[in-house]
Amino acid sequence: MASKTTQGGLSVAVIVVLYSYIYYLLMKTPETPKLEKTWWGEGEEGEDDVGIYPFKIDVTNEELQDLELRLNISRPPTPPLETTQHEYGLNPKVLYEYLRILKTEYNFTERQDFLNQFPQFTTQIQGLTIHFLHIVPDNPEKLPVFPILLLHGWPSSVVEFYKMVPTLTAPTNQSFLLELVIPSLPGFGYSSAPRKPNCQSPHIAQVFLSLMRRLNHEKFYVHGSDWGGVVGADLATLFPKAVLGFHSNFCFSLRYISGVKVLLGSLYPPLMVREEFEDKLYPLLHLVRFYLAESGYLHIQGTKPDTIGACLNDSPEGLLSFVLEKLSVAANKDNIHLANAGxxxxxxxxxxxxxxxxxWFPRTATTSARFYAENLSVKVIELGVHNLPVNREVLCGCAFFQHEFVYLPENILRDKFTNLVHYTTYKSGGHFVALEEGDLLVKDIISFVSKTLN
Incomplete structure (x- = not known):
């Protein structure tokens, strides 16, 4: 009969083997899915018009008159509850200040001219009309030029990058220049929306790969924020040979091993996160409460986007209220308690x-909301790109800003971004930092690109 010591040793060995096997399964790299080139346009598959055509925003007088009419027949707001600010949603006082500015100060002609200041184009890819800005820097000194794809999210647009353009395209002390390609996501702005279901972020990454190749860029950098960060990460994951480097201010890992690490850290946070950032992740219950309180928009757009889209496409006040409330919380979760919503x-x-x-003018409230429904579906999980690490040949950079509502420490991010050569943290800024502190983001992007060239 085996001694108790021997039995105990066998038990420990079995446990070690079991846990080692589970760890192996969690860390195992799944097979990379092969994406077919689906025709996302209307009707049967056709042949793309591969031409690249100049584009300008051109809002008609009829559209302006329609907006004015809707603004002038609006109902009085429902008064907020006493002693509240924005805890129940955007306070009408803030909404009606924005409406006042819109009615009395906002100059549509000047703003349209402003938005048309950079070269814009459209082209057709897999049945989708893709709108994009393409800014080639002046280069009298013949410096090396590297293309970079800049990707926005919701409820944002290419406009978030406008004030960053002059600095991004200027010569740096690292002696290189950046050529900017800034597309509107499909279903956003002036990019047409998919007419078939299941157009998810990996498929959009495939579309943008084709866009860059059409512009004669076989290799390029990628930066993404919000959903643009998701699409950019998928691009780097699925097409590593095309990506010189991936940078984002919205880095996270949905790999299963990362989830296990986050849970283990809840038992002893110093195991996973430095003390100064512990409150960004733990206790997990606080984080879950925040996500439940502030993710109502995500649930409705992720399940019934056409319902909320009908409301937002028909009411400029509704659209303003819905978008401004999310931008408020994205800047700082405590903004709901401030009179001006931050x-x-x-x-x-x-x-x-x-x-x-x-x-409003391109009527994309519904089609942009569908982005959530497509990317929060079971089919995305079945595709499995979220559980794939980015190949080590892709250099990655992550910037974390103080009030970003999604935080993972560097050691967990490495589960996804295996060659993380650049990781920075900032004491200011929020989720849409390009709109808040674009100069900081520009410096971080340039710093990252510089590191990849050393």
């Missing part, structure tokens, strides 16, 4: 530029 972190005119010219 929206002074943004430039008011820039916010109205996006809401009006990229959501």
């Amino acid at each position: 929206l002074d972190k943004y430039n008011t005119t820039t916010l109205l530029d996006t809401i009006l010219f990229y959501y």
Whole structure:
């Protein structure tokens, strides 16, 4: 009969083997899915018009008159509850200040001219008309030029990058230049929406790969924020040979091993996160409460986007209220307790530029909301790109800003971004930092690109 010591040793060995096997399964790299080139346009598959055509925003007088009519027949707001600010949603006092600015100060002609200042184009890819800005820097000194794809999210647009353009395209002390390609996501702004279901972020990554190749860029950098960060990460994951480097201010890992690490850290946080950032992740119950309180928009757009889209496409006040409330919380979760909702972190005119010219006039409230439904579906999980690590040949950079609502420490991010050569943290800024503190983001992007060239 085996001694108790021997039995105990066998038990420990079995446990070690079991846990080692589970760890192996969690860390195992799944097979990379092969994406077919689906025709996302209307009707049967056709042949793309591969031409690249100049584009300008051109809002008609009829569209302006329609907006004015809707603004002038609005009902009085429902008064907020006493002693509240924005805990129940955007306070009508803030909404009607924005409406006042829109009616009395906002100059549509000037803003349209502003938005048309950079070269814009459209081209057709897999049945989708893709709108994009393409800014080639002046280069009298013949410096090396590297293309970079800049990707926005919701409820944002290409406008978030406008004030960053001059600095991004200027010569740096690292002696290189950046050529900017800034597309509107399909279903956003002036990019047409998919007419078939299940167009998810990996498929959009495939579309943008084709866009860059059409512009004669076989290799390029990628930066993404919000959903643009998801699409960019998928691009780097699925097409590593095309990506010189991936940078984002919205880095996270949905790999299963990362989830296990986050849970283990809840038992002893120093195991996973430095003390100064512990409150960004733990206790997990606080984080879950915040996500439940502030993710109502995500649930409705992720399940019934056409319902909310019908409301937002028909009411400029509804669209303003819905978007401004999310931008408020994205800047700082505590903004719901402030009288001005913390929206002074943004430039008011820039916010109205996006809401009006990229959501209201092109009527994209529904099609942009569908992005959530497509990317929060079971089919995305079945595709499995979220559980794939980015190949080590892709250099990656992550910037974390103080009030970002999604935080993972560097050691967990490495589960996804295996060659993380650049990781920075900032004491200011929020989720849409390009709109808040674009200069900081520009410096971080340039710093990242510089590191990849050393």
